Each structure stands twice: as C-alpha cells, then as structure tokens.
Amino acid sequence: MQVLKTQKELKGAITNLRGDKGLGLVPTMGALHQGHLSLVERALRQNDAVVVTIFVNPTQFNNAEDLEKYPKTLEADISLLKKASEDIIVFAPSTEEIYTTDIRSKKYDLNGLEKVMEGAFREGHFDGVGTIVETLLRMVEPDRAYFGEKDFQQLQIIKKLAKTKKIPVEIIGCPIVREPNGLAMSSRNERLSKSLRKEAAFIYKTLKAAKKRFGTESAKSVTDWVKKQFMGHRHLKLEYIQIANAETLTPVKRKSNQTKYRAFVAVYAGDVRLIDNIALN
Structure with missing residues (x-):
C-alpha cells in the first residue's frame, strides 16, 4: 500500500492507473470506521x-476546540484500509501541502443549499467543505467520488459544486452504516462515553418513529412531536429538526406525493455533536 504525502507523489502514482473502469476517490478526515470502509469497498x-x-480539514471547523479534539489515527486507518485492499493509494497530506501559507476557504454560492440546517448553525462550514473537496477533485481527477448519506446535505452540496464548477466527476452517495443499536457510524462516536453511546440510539429510534408518523401527519406535527421527544430526554439536546425536500433541502410547507422528503437532526450528546437523517417517503 502506498501512503503518499505530496501532490507530486500523488500525480506520479496515479498517472497510469486509470483503466477501462476508471479511478475512484474516497475523501475522508481519517478516524476510519466501517462506514468509511463501505465507501471504499464500493469504490474498489x-x-x-x-x-x-x-x-x-481545518477550514470546515467553526469551533477550534472541535478541531483540536478530532481524532487523528493514521496508523490505525492504514491498517483498516489494508484489510480492504493492499492496492489502495492513501493520500495523507499536511495542511501546508493543501493550503500552503493561506489557510482560508473559498466562498461558494450554491443556490442556498449551503445556508440551511448545518449551514445555519455552522457558519462557513460548507465553504470549508467545498474548498477541500474541489481541491481534491482537481488534484486527483477521479471518474467517481464517494460520500456517505449520513452527511446528506454535504452530499447534495458537493453534487451541486461539481456541476457548477464543471468538474467531470460522478458523485456517488452511499447508504448510512449504523452501529448495532442504530446510531449512525461517525468518527465522533469515539468521543462518547459508553453510557452516552448507548443513550444516543434514541436519535435513530425517534427518526424511525417520525417516518411512520409522516405517512399520516403534517410536517409541522411531526417536527413538533420530535422536539417534544427530545425535551423529555435527560442526556440528549436537540439542536434542530428539519423536514426538507431531499433535492433542494428547502423546508417543507405542504407535502406533495411527487416530492421526496428527508428528516434531518443535529443532537448534542454531552459536548459531542451528532447528526443523522432519514428518508421519509
């Protein structure tokens, strides 16, 4: 397995690798788990x-403490990837290799996709995401790039970015991988205490119940019900619940049978912020 640190090394390594099926890219921030491996296995x-x-990526964190606490486990990540394939090329650059001396985001206008939900609560977050993803897409020039649906808003934004910037790549969304109790797999889960990790199963349980209610109730009624459930939970604090058009991410006002909807939540378990979502129809 090649573990590369510089753009020059990367370019040299991928020059002759693109065959009939093409080249795949899986961008991650490390601290890999089975959710990441599902993306890698599909790409393979x-x-x-x-x-x-x-x-x-420092520019997508709007909280310096969150960036500092984010787990960095390169050796363990490489060992995990080797189980999937020894032929994977790992690109693990330094911050300076990506940003040189100017660690700043570009500004993106993506028809409002970047301003709702996560964008509303994490100012500048999607500018940072867009900056690193555009950089990596142009650097690697993959035929396909793979992203998990746990970050569904991010997935839609990246699809829009690639189209807007005319980057010739297929952006592929992959299903959420969950822990046995239903908690969406995330690198942040490692920061949860054993008891909180168990309690956090409540998030997906509530989303599944909301999906059932959405079949017969209005979006407002379902949203209010979810808020009430979290108000009664001692250890989990709901930051937001949003039912939105799955394509445009605009909040639903009146349901239509022709439109696909998803419910999105952000929840604090102690000081760890977790996000999840579910298709409603």
Missing part, C-alpha cells in the same frame, strides 16, 4: 484503482 468494485484521502 466500481473502479480500476482507488485513492483514499486522509486529511483533517
């Missing part, structure tokens, strides 16, 4: 070669 099936990037 669909491409001749796969690049996995491991880079904790």
Whole structure:
C-alpha cells in the first residue's frame, strides 16, 4: 500500500492507473470506521484503482476546540484500509501541502443549499467543505467520488459544486452504516462515553418513529412531536429538526406525493455533536 504525502507523489502514482473502469476517490478526515470502509469497498468494485484521502480539514471547523479534539489515527486507518485492499493509494497530506501559507476557504454560492440546517448553525462550514473537496477533485481527477448519506446535505452540496464548477466527476452517495443499536457510524462516536453511546440510539429510534408518523401527519406535527421527544430526554439536546425536500433541502410547507422528503437532526450528546437523517417517503 502506498501512503503518499505530496501532490507530486500523488500525480506520479496515479498517472497510469486509470483503466477501462476508471479511478475512484474516497475523501475522508481519517478516524476510519466501517462506514468509511463501505465507501471504499464500493469504490474498489466500481473502479480500476482507488485513492483514499486522509486529511483533517481545518477550514470546515467553526469551533477550534472541535478541531483540536478530532481524532487523528493514521496508523490505525492504514491498517483498516489494508484489510480492504493492499492496492489502495492513501493520500495523507499536511495542511501546508493543501493550503500552503493561506489557510482560508473559498466562498461558494450554491443556490442556498449551503445556508440551511448545518449551514445555519455552522457558519462557513460548507465553504470549508467545498474548498477541500474541489481541491481534491482537481488534484486527483477521479471518474467517481464517494460520500456517505449520513452527511446528506454535504452530499447534495458537493453534487451541486461539481456541476457548477464543471468538474467531470460522478458523485456517488452511499447508504448510512449504523452501529448495532442504530446510531449512525461517525468518527465522533469515539468521543462518547459508553453510557452516552448507548443513550444516543434514541436519535435513530425517534427518526424511525417520525417516518411512520409522516405517512399520516403534517410536517409541522411531526417536527413538533420530535422536539417534544427530545425535551423529555435527560442526556440528549436537540439542536434542530428539519423536514426538507431531499433535492433542494428547502423546508417543507405542504407535502406533495411527487416530492421526496428527508428528516434531518443535529443532537448534542454531552459536548459531542451528532447528526443523522432519514428518508421519509
């Protein structure tokens, strides 16, 4: 397995790898788990070669403490990837390799997709995401890039970014992988205490119940019900619940049978912020 640190090394390594099926890219921030591996395994099936990037991107954190606490486990990540394939190319650059001396985000206008939900609560977050993803797409020039649906808003934003910037890549969304209790797999889960990790199963349980209610109730009624459930929970604090058009991410006002909807939540378990979502129809 090649573990590369510089753009020059990366370019040299991928020059002759693109065959009939093409080149796949899986961008990550490390602290890999089975959710990441599901992306990697799909990329391996669909491409001749796969690049996995491991880079904790500073410009998408609006909380310096959150950035500092984000787990950095490169050796463990490499060991995990080796189980999937020895042929994966790992690109693990330094911050200076990506940003040189100017660690700042570009500004993106993505038709409001970047301003709702996560964008409303994490100012500048999607400018940071857009900056690193655009950089990696242009650097690797993959045929396909893979992202998890746990970050569904991010997935839609990246699809829009690639289209807006005319980057010739297929953006592929992959299903959420969950722990046995239903908690969406996330690198942040490692920061939860054993008891909080168990309690956090309540998030998906509530989303599943909301989906059932959405079949017969209004979006407002379902939203109010979810808020009430979290108000009664001692250890989990709901930051937001939003039912939105799955494509445009605009909040639903009146349901339509022709439109696909998803429910999105952000929840604090102690000081750890967790997000999740579910398709409603």
